[in-house]
Amino acid sequence: MRYCKLIVLLFVIVSCQNFRNQVKEEAIARVNNIYLYKSDIEKLVPKNTSKGDSINIVNDYINRWATRQLFIDKAKLNLTEEELKEFEDLVESYQSTLYINAYKNAIINKTINMEITEEDLQTYYNQNLKNFNLNEELVKLRYLHLPPDYGNIVATQKQLNRFNEEDVEELKERKIEFLTYSLNDSVWIKLDQVLNKIPILKKQDKTKLLKERNFIQLRDSSGVYMVIIKDVLRRKEIAPLEYIKPTIRQIILNKRKLELIKKIEKEITKDAVENKQFEVYD
Numbered sequence: 067m068r069y070c071k072l073i074v075l076l077f078v079i080v081s082c083q084n085f086r087n088q089v090k091e092e093a094i095a096r097v098n099n100i101y102l103y104k105s106d107i108e109k110l111v112p113k114n115t116s117k118g119d120s121i122n123i124v125n126d127y128i129n130r131w132a133t134r135q136l137f138i139d140k141a142k143l144n145l146t147e148e149e150l151k152e153f154e155d156l157v158e159s160y161q162s163t164l165y166i167n168a169y170k171n172a173i174i175n176k177t178i179n180m181e182i183t184e185e186d187l188q189t190y191y192n193q194n195l196k197n198f199n200l201n202e203e204l205v206k207l208r209y210l211h212l213p214p215d216y217g218n219i220v221a222t223q224k225q226l227n228r229f230n231e232e233d234v235e236e237l238k239e240r241k242i243e244f245l246t247y248s249l250n251d252s253v254w255i256k257l258d259q260v261l262n263k264i265p266i267l268k269k270q271d272k273t274k275l276l277k278e279r280n281f282i283q284l285r286d287s288s289g290v291y292m293v294i295i296k297d298v299l300r301r302k303e304i305a306p307l308e309y310i311k312p313t314i315r316q317i318i319l320n321k322r323k324l325e326l327i328k329k330i331e332k333e334i335t336k337d338a339v340e341n342k343q344f345e346v347y348d
Contacts, residue, residue, distance in 0.1 A: 095128050097135035097192055102128065174323055182315050190314050193305045198305045203257035203276060206297040207265060211245040219290060226292050227281060245289055251296045254309040265338040266291055
């Protein structure tokens with residue numbers, strides 16, 4: 067049996083040597099004992115590239131590859147044994163990390179429960195309210211930016227203020243008349259985003275601006291602005307659930323991933339012990 071294993075081993079070594087020799091015959095460049103093979107550049111040139119451009123792309127790649135290898139060789143000559151060992155350990159550690167993370171991600175993507183219900187979101191929100199204090203002002207608003215020569219300002223103002231179903235429909239039908247607009251006042255928006263969208267509001271006193279049911283009408287050379295602040299949340303107030311749902315969803319997913327990783331780590335170690343793959347000697 068031992069001889070059979072030896073024969074197989076010799077066959078593998080010879081086969082590998084033959085394969086290596088075959089590959090070397092396909093080498094297209096060399097820097098000291100490092101070779102660049104034809105297979106390394108097979109997918110380098112995009113389809114339908116002209117012959118001239120293909121040659122330039124390949125030559126440029128070869129030159130960059132050679133320069134990189136020459137720098138590596140020079141660096142190795144000028145590094146101490148301790149430094150070389152340190153870098154080799156770093157490379158090995160980084161390679162191991164890549165393998166481990168790739169395996170973990172494959173398991174996570176295959177087995178993790180990605181479904182997060184409204185109940186999940188609400189439960190996490192209720193249990194962690196103290197963690198959701200705002201560090202910025204939020205507003206709900208609707209606004210219109212009308213051209214300077216707009217001739218129906220009074221009626222439009224009444225519709226934007228009253229804002230019943232008929233008003234909303236009519237304003238939407240006339241949206242082509244507006245320079246910019248937003249009629250969705252059910253979504254929380256950062257005040258800073260509003261100020262960037264409507265720069266003329268930056269001139270207003272923030273205290274006066276941040277009032278609920280606040281109607282503001284301003285004019286400049288670009289036209290007339292009508293803004294209604296429907297609702298306001300100030301700094302240090304608790305963020306509304308609908309505003310931070312994406313954040314909570316990501317937190318819950320990350321938590322599930324961490325729990326799954328811990329489970330995988332325990333199981334892989336347990337299995338290795340049971341299968342005599344992992345032992346600790348006294």
